[in-house]
Amino acid sequence: MRKVFLSVVLTALCATAAAFAAAPATPFDAQAVLEQQKAIRADLDAGKGVYGQLNPATRQEVRERQDKLSRLLQNRRYEDLGPAEQDQARLDLAWIEYAGKTDDDRLVCERVRTIGSNRVERVCKTLAQRRDDRKNSKDNADRALQNRSLSSCKPDALNCI
Structure with a gap:
């Protein structure tokens, strides 16, 4: 059984290698x-x-x-x-x-779990994209904190939460 499995894997690898070797280069x-x-x-x-x-x-x-x-x-x-x-x-x-x-052009991949699911997804981004995402997230969080009201009650509201 093991010999059959190994021969199938070897055949598949040879076929894949032949396909890549035969691929013409674009001029x-x-x-x-x-x-x-x-x-x-x-x-x-x-x-x-x-x-x-x-x-x-x-x-x-x-x-x-x-x-x-x-x-x-x-x-x-x-x-x-x-x-x-x-x-x-x-x-x-x-x-x-x-x-x-540059290092900013280097591609980094990570496995991210989708929110509300156990499904894991592979996400690849350059270091520059990751840095920009972090900066945008921080800026959005700071903006949301600055724009929130300190009290949910308005002066003319009858009942406050």
């Missing part, structure tokens, strides 16, 4: 990527923006990957690249994009 516009990399390089050189705040070693790595990417894409289209070159271009683009991510 990108090489000239648009080169323009985007020029803007990132300007931020790096000027020391501004997210890329300007990177440490020196990461900045150097971004520059090296940008140079390699620009040599690869210069006067070529995505369709002109071979499969290995397409993979390398995608890898360099992903690395450069990840280097520019």
